[in-house]
Amino acid sequence: MLENASKLTETLLKFTDLGEKSLNLFLESGFKIRKNKGERLITAGEVADCLFFVEKGFIRSYYLREEKDITISFSLKGDFITSMSSFILQQPSYENVEAIEEASLWAIKHKDLMNLFHTDQKLEHIYRLVLEHYYIRIEEELIFSKFKSTKERYLNLLHSRPEIIQKASVGQIASYLDMSIETLSRIRANI
Amino acid sequence: MLENASKLTETLLKFTDLGEKSLNLFLESGFKIRKNKGERLITAGEVADCLFFVEKGFIRSYYLREEKDITISFSLKGDFITSMSSFILQQPSYENVEAIEEASLWAIKHKDLMNLFHTDQKLEHIYRLVLEHYYIRIEEELIFSKFKSTKERYLNLLHSRPEIIQKASVGQIASYLDMSIETLSRIRANI
DNA sequence: AAAATCATTTGACAAAAATCAAAAAAAATC
DNA sequence: GATTTTTTTTGATTTTTGTCAAATGATTTT
Numbered sequence: 100m101l102e103n104a105s106k107l108t109e110t111l112l113k114f115t116d117l118g119e120k121s122l123n124l125f126l127e128s129g130f131k132i133r134k135n136k137g138e139r140l141i142t143a144g145e146v147a148d149c150l151f152f153v154e155k156g157f158i159r160s161y162y163l164r165e166e167k168d169i170t171i172s173f174s175l176k177g178d179f180i181t182s183m184s185s186f187i188l189q190q191p192s193y194e195n196v197e198a199i200e201e202a203s204l205w206a207i208k209h210k211d212l213m214n215l216f217h218t219d220q221k222l223e224h225i226y227r228l229v230l231e232h233y234y235i236r237i238e239e240e241l242i243f244s245k246f247k248s249t250k251e252r253y254l255n256l257l258h259s260r261p262e263i264i265q266k267a268s269v270g271q272i273a274s275y276l277d278m279s280i281e282t283l284s285r286i287r288a289n290i
Numbered sequence: 291m292l293e294n295a296s297k298l299t300e301t302l303l304k305f306t307d308l309g310e311k312s313l314n315l316f317l318e319s320g321f322k323i324r325k326n327k328g329e330r331l332i333t334a335g336e337v338a339d340c341l342f343f344v345e346k347g348f349i350r351s352y353y354l355r356e357e358k359d360i361t362i363s364f365s366l367k368g369d370f371i372t373s374m375s376s377f378i379l380q381q382p383s384y385e386n387v388e389a390i391e392e393a394s395l396w397a398i399k400h401k402d403l404m405n406l407f408h409t410d411q412k413l414e415h416i417y418r419l420v421l422e423h424y425y426i427r428i429e430e431e432l433i434f435s436k437f438k439s440t441k442e443r444y445l446n447l448l449h450s451r452p453e454i455i456q457k458a459s460v461g462q463i464a465s466y467l468d469m470s471i472e473t474l475s476r477i478r479a480n481i
Numbered sequence: 482a483a484a485a486t487c488a489t490t491t492g493a494c495a496a497a498a499a500t501c502a503a504a505a506a507a508a509a510t511c
Numbered sequence: 512g513a514t515t516t517t518t519t520t521t522g523a524t525t526t527t528t529g530t531c532a533a534a535t536g537a538t539t540t541t
Contacts, residue, residue: 140326160527169436183422183425183426183429184430187422187426189428221357223418224414225420231374231421234425235374235378235379237429238375238428242353244435244468248497268519277435277436278498279500279522280496281498283517287519287520288520372507404495438499468529469529471489473528473529475489476490476528478490479491
């Protein structure tokens with residue numbers, strides 16, 4: 100088995116029992132990669148070639164709109180991350196994905212992943228399950244984004260994903276929660 | 291082939307060439323159903339038993355928060371619709387799904403869909419492709435939801451999905467775009 | 482068709498959040 | 512370790528949007 104892909108193994112097995120053969124085929128079709136703080140996994144304008152899995156570290160996706168840097172998502176240990184629309188359609192990405200802190204990742208190229216699906220049916224099955232999981236997650240995010248007050252949105256994030264509050268900057272969190280830096284700072288001042 | 295499932299056939303074949311056998315197996319595992327204006331496809335608190343496809347009509351998903359009716363999504367001819375988290379996890383739905391106008395639908399039960407995946411690998415493949423498509427769509431919605439002004443959000447919807455503006459009420463659109471009815475009314479008054 | 486109900490518009494005002502500006506604190510660089 | 516740069520906080524003000532209320536318009540019911 101691929102060394103240091105223990106979190107990925109654990110995560111996959113939570114979805115379904117893949118069997119050792121399929122699991123190893125999957126792990127070995129990808130590769131390990133490290134990114135330093137500030138390094139990009141995906142750059143806007145380029146096609147997202149890889150799907151990544153975070154073994155360690157903290158990743159942020161963002162795009163630029165009218166000179167402003169807007170956070171789309173945060174990814175922690177145990178999360179898959181890529182620019183989904185770019186990876187799926189193999190079209191240029193509108194988002195950047197970068198390491199906020201030094202990260203250990205597992206990565207698989209789009210082409211290799213597609214080939215796996217032909218080789219081993221179980222792998223398309225587990226990919227489908229993972230996709231469903233992320234669909235539910237983004238649907239929840241969409242609902243939370245409609246929570247009325249800025250305070251409610253902040254408190255919701257604080258409860259549901261406290262690691263993000265600890266690791267990300269005020270500016271990064273503010274754009275993610277769709278409020279100004281000053282508003283977020285004031286919310287935090289009054290707990 | 292199942293009568294009057296022409297839009298479904300067309301939609302599926304846009305994703306991949308299924309072959310007549312797989313296509314018919316899929317179509318015949320579901321059933322046609324009509325819903326009158328106001329009738330529910332899914333009720334909050336109950337498990338979403340079916341995945342629906344809109345052959346004709348207009349469908350709205352919404353949930354209740356603090357007495358208020360908040361629109362989650364609109365579905366038109368050519369869309370799949372269910373309460374995804376409920377359907378996937380087979381847990382009670384937090385959302386209601388109902389016909390805004392009389393609708394012709396194709397529906398498949400969760401159990402039957404899962405069985406199909408065992409019978410015919412191609413069907414899990416196309417389901418995966420459809421899921422990816424909807425993932426990209428919801429990701430776009432999340433990004434649009436962070437557009438700053440109420441006017442921008444309205445104009446974006448007007449451009450991207452004009453049928454919704456025509457068919458839904460001011461109140462339904464306002465909650466979908468996360469603004470008050472009065473604000474939406476004023477935006478429309480100033481074009 | 483009249484009455485009743487519901488949806489939409491408009492106006493006045495209040496509340497929430499953004500913006501602008503400057504100070505304080507923290508982090509990065511030399 | 513001092514200086515520069517960046518981030519965060521705090522204050523004052525403006526803008527945006529929500530709320531309340533009433534009027535108008537549309538739809539449904541009797």
